[in-house]
Amino acid sequence: xxxxxxxISELSSISNNPKKAMEDYKKxxxxxxxxxxxxxxxxxxxxxxxxxxxxxxxxxxxxxxxRAYLPPFACSIMQSVMEMQxxxxxxxxxxxxxxxxxxxLKCLSQKWKGTSPVIVFTHPQNRKLEAANKFLAxxxxxxxxxxxxxxxxxxxxxxxxxSIEIYNENRKVMREFTDIAANYPNxxxxxxxxxxxxxxxxxxxxxxTAMVKELNSELIALPVEAFTxxxxxxxxxxxxxxxxxxxxKDNGFAVVADDLAQESxxxxxxxxxxxxxxxxxxxxxxxxxxxxxxxxxxxxxxPMLMDMVKVxxxxxxxxxxxxxxxxxxxxxxxxxxxxxxxxxKSLFIEIDLETTSxxxxxxxxxxxSEML
Amino acid sequence: MTDTTNMMAKELLGFYQEELxxxxxxxxxxxxLVCWSASVAPSELCVTMDIAMIYPETHAxxxxxxxGALDMLEVADEKGYNLDTCSYxxxxxxxxxxxxxxxxxxxxxxxxxxxxxxxxxxxDLLITCNNICxxxxxxxxxxxxxxxxxxxxxxxxxxxxxxxxxxAKDYIAEQFKDAITQLEEICGKKFDYDKFLxxxxxxxxxxxxxxxxxxxxxxxxxxxxxxxxxxxxALIVCARSKDYAEITFxxxxxxxxxxxxxxxxxxxxxxxxxxxxxGIAVWPxxxxxxxxxxxxxxxxxxxxxxxxxxxxxxPGDMSSMAEAYTRIYINTCLDNKVKVLSDIISGGKxxxxxxxxxxxxxxxSFLNVETADMLQKENGLPYVSFDGDQTDPRxxxxxxxxxxxxxxxxxxxxKEGVSNE
Numbered sequence: 001x002x003x004x005x006x007x008i009s010e011l012s013s014i015s016n017n018p019k020k021a022m023e024d025y026k027k028x029x030x031x032x033x034x035x036x037x038x039x040x041x042x043x044x045x046x047x048x049x050x051x052x053x054x055x056x057x058x059x060x061x062x063x064x065x066x067r068a069y070l071p072p073f074a075c076s077i078m079q080s081v082m083e084m085q086x087x088x089x090x091x092x093x094x095x096x097x098x099x100x101x102x103x104x105l106k107c108l109s110q111k112w113k114g115t116s117p118v119i120v121f122t123h124p125q126n127r128k129l130e131a132a133n134k135f136l137a138x139x140x141x142x143x144x145x146x147x148x149x150x151x152x153x154x155x156x157x158x159x160x161x162x163s164i165e166i167y168n169e170n171r172k173v174m175r176e177f178t179d180i181a182a183n184y185p186n187x188x189x190x191x192x193x194x195x196x197x198x199x200x201x202x203x204x205x206x207x208x209t210a211m212v213k214e215l216n217s218e219l220i221a222l223p224v225e226a227f228t229x230x231x232x233x234x235x236x237x238x239x240x241x242x243x244x245x246x247x248x249k250d251n252g253f254a255v256v257a258d259d260l261a262q263e264s265x266x267x268x269x270x271x272x273x274x275x276x277x278x279x280x281x282x283x284x285x286x287x288x289x290x291x292x293x294x295x296x297x298x299x300x301x302x303p304m305l306m307d308m309v310k311v312x313x314x315x316x317x318x319x320x321x322x323x324x325x326x327x328x329x330x331x332x333x334x335x336x337x338x339x340x341x342x343x344x345k346s347l348f349i350e351i352d353l354e355t356t357s358x359x360x361x362x363x364x365x366x367x368x369s370e371m372l
Numbered sequence: 373m374t375d376t377t378n379m380m381a382k383e384l385l386g387f388y389q390e391e392l393x394x395x396x397x398x399x400x401x402x403x404x405l406v407c408w409s410a411s412v413a414p415s416e417l418c419v420t421m422d423i424a425m426i427y428p429e430t431h432a433x434x435x436x437x438x439x440g441a442l443d444m445l446e447v448a449d450e451k452g453y454n455l456d457t458c459s460y461x462x463x464x465x466x467x468x469x470x471x472x473x474x475x476x477x478x479x480x481x482x483x484x485x486x487x488x489x490x491x492x493x494x495x496d497l498l499i500t501c502n503n504i505c506x507x508x509x510x511x512x513x514x515x516x517x518x519x520x521x522x523x524x525x526x527x528x529x530x531x532x533x534x535x536x537x538x539x540a541k542d543y544i545a546e547q548f549k550d551a552i553t554q555l556e557e558i559c560g561k562k563f564d565y566d567k568f569l570x571x572x573x574x575x576x577x578x579x580x581x582x583x584x585x586x587x588x589x590x591x592x593x594x595x596x597x598x599x600x601x602x603x604x605x606a607l608i609v610c611a612r613s614k615d616y617a618e619i620t621f622x623x624x625x626x627x628x629x630x631x632x633x634x635x636x637x638x639x640x641x642x643x644x645x646x647x648x649x650x651g652i653a654v655w656p657x658x659x660x661x662x663x664x665x666x667x668x669x670x671x672x673x674x675x676x677x678x679x680x681x682x683x684x685x686x687p688g689d690m691s692s693m694a695e696a697y698t699r700i701y702i703n704t705c706l707d708n709k710v711k712v713l714s715d716i717i718s719g720g721k722x723x724x725x726x727x728x729x730x731x732x733x734x735x736x737s738f739l740n741v742e743t744a745d746m747l748q749k750e751n752g753l754p755y756v757s758f759d760g761d762q763t764d765p766r767x768x769x770x771x772x773x774x775x776x777x778x779x780x781x782x783x784x785x786x787k788e789g790v791s792n793e
Contacts (some may be wrong), residue, residue, distance in 0.1 A: 069741050071729055071759075073456060106530045107738035110706035120532035124543060125502065126525045131546035135529065138539040150661050212506055294507045295525065299517040326734065330510035333452035334517055336710050 012195040021202035035096035048163040055201025060065035060241040085113040101293040113350040125295040136282035160277035187256030190245040237319030238262040256312040292327035302335035316345040381624035390614040393490040399424035400493035413501035419613040432463035436655035436763035438488035459764035461511040501526040520615025528698035544694035572687035581621035589673040598672040608622040608681040648674030656765035674720030727757040731767040754783035
């Protein structure tokens with residue numbers, strides 16, 4: 001097995017088995033894990049406490065127990081997270097960090113069905129004001145206090161600033177990776193690309209950084225290959241289950257860039273420099289744009305996606321629409337119109353973590369591929 | 373000028389609603405500014421600046437109640453709005469598209485021509501506030517970009533922990549200041565703080581009369597059916613910073629008190645059971661839901677929804693005003709939400725609760741199971757839930773509603789003698 005293959009295989013296995021990653025971390029450090037709900041929680045604070053931040057993104061699941069607590073029109077990801085709460089999947093977590101940037105998450109933050117303590121905080125949405133930074137830094141101060149109490153640790157400014165640097169390094173390496181991967185679509189297919197990125201949620205970040213860094217340098221040592229398929233940019237919350245990515249791969253699509261909440265949105269900006277770490281983390285939210293969950297009166301997402309299509313010479317945008325996610329559904333008509341006006345092709349596919357039948361997606365992707 | 377002195381409350385309600393729309397149309401004609409506003413965004417700011425106001429949620433509810441929603445929903449659908457998103461938003465965004473088309477082509481689209489609701493002008497600016505949902509942020513983002521006009525945002529962060537911390541009030545108060553700066557730029561004139569104080573005082577007088585009306589449902593039998601609040605709500609939304617609301621609510625409260633004195637109650641015959649309605653009205657089927665309860669001898673004496681406009685604060689104190697706009701029960705943690713509803717239920721001396729599982733409103737639906745469970749543990753009262761929608765008529769099944777309220781009625785009657793007094 002080449003070094004490239006073995007790194008990918010290791011990261012894929014981590015991304016497929018978070019439970020084992022948590023157990024390994026405990027064995028190694030003696031410390032537990034803290035859950036991180038979507039979207040955009042400052043997991044650096046958990047890292048600075050020495051605990052493992054673990055991303056909670058649900059999973060492919062049929063929904064039964066959650067039906068008693070959520071109507072069918074709740075988004076697919078939260079249906080699946082609720083189902084897993086009821087199954088006790090998250091009960092090994094020492095705590096769960098819970099941001100509430102949409103109405104669904106506001107409600108869900110009040111009804112955690114697992115046993116772990118939940119720490120809720122609110123992102124401000126009038127983001128460009130300085131007052132918003134102050135507010136969020138204060139929310140983060142309380143998050144830190146609550147974590148310190150639950151985990152019985154002290155989280156110093158120094159440790160936090162250090163964790164921010166570790167995360168920024170990971171963000172930088174991930175941006176490099178997604179750029180490099182775009183040149184090697186035959187090696188880094190959509191599923192591998194996703195697994196390499198997803199492993200971030202279950203690893204101490206400097207370890208993830210080291211592996212991806214090595215992967216990057218192995219990749220760039222290879223000649224850039226000719227690619228005969230089509231290049232696409234993904235946008236949305238996430239592009240799971242893997243069957244969706246399989247379908248893209250089978251139809252000769254390469255993901256050359258993404259604007260997914262589970263992927264690039266997390267690392268396209270660094271946490272800005274400064275001395276007060278909580279203020280720095282707050283400022284990240286102010287500078288972050290192009291996401292349905294971060295209010296933007298200019299709605300820069302459409303123009304941003306069109307830029308990405310240009311920069312990465314993509315053939316189209318694939319809209320991965322999380323079923324029943326209203327913030328994403330509100331963005332769609334605007335950027336769709338902008339795409340139409342600019343002659344940019346796009347394909348709308350529905351993301352449903354409950355589904356096991358992908359025939360519709362397959363047909364849509366096939367006919368789209370013929371159209372391009 | 374029309375003489376309003378001898379008008380009954382109901383006439384005043386109709387008169388002032390029409391007057392508000394006329395003011396906006398007149399303003400547009402005269403080249404003055406028109407603002408579209410979220411229903412619980414601070415109206416004080418724009419009213420101080422003499423900006424004519426339109427409230428799309430009320431307008432959308434009006435279209436729905438007059439059976440005109442489907443046409444607008446169809447336009448939104450064609451623009452790519454998912455059927456799963458809020459129907460108020462879709463009705464309004466559909467309406468906006470038609471107005472835009474008319475402005476661009478000079479021709480009135482057929483759907484706009486025949487829509488049953490009052491005609492409203494396109495806005496020159498927007499103001500929104502997320503104290504009743506984050507949908508109002510996304511909806512207004514879209515209006516702003518489609519019309520290329522300024523959007524003022526008052527963001528009131530979800531209060532996951534009560535009481536509301538000072539730093540949250542400070543953040544909101546800072547936004548009031550920023551909104552004032554934006555308004556000064558848009559209007560090209562200074563903000564008049566003396567007038568602002570007067571507008572705040574007016575708002576408080578309107579709110580006081582509104583609360584006076586709402587409190588009358590505590591009488592048993594009740595002179596007020598809270599279904600009436602769904603109608604009168606239009607003025608607490610659209611005119612609370614003007615005397616229109618104060619005059620109308622005062623008249624209405626006077627009438628109800630007079631009725632009470634004379635033994636005239638809201639329920640003709642004798643009220644059997646009293647219910648709390650949790651959630652927004654089903655506007656396209658308002659008559660059906662009203663009659664469904666009435667035919668069983670039941671009256672609505674509790675509703676938390678109109679209480680969203682219980683915006684009492686100290687005029688002149690920005691922090692107090694910030695608190696009033698953020699403490700709305702659906703913008704707070706579950707414990708507080710339950711506490712507010714519990715007071716509504718006991719205040720209305722209710723025997724049961726009806727929960728509207730509203731396809732349009734995730735925020736007012738996704739905690740219903742927990743809310744109902746906690747309240748029942750506390751007060752032992754029966755409850756039912758039904759599926760509906762505030763303005764999309766397709767998401768409501770009259771037969772399901774009837775079956776559910778019948779079941780509630782039976783449960784309430786089984787508890788006969790165990791009244792919640």
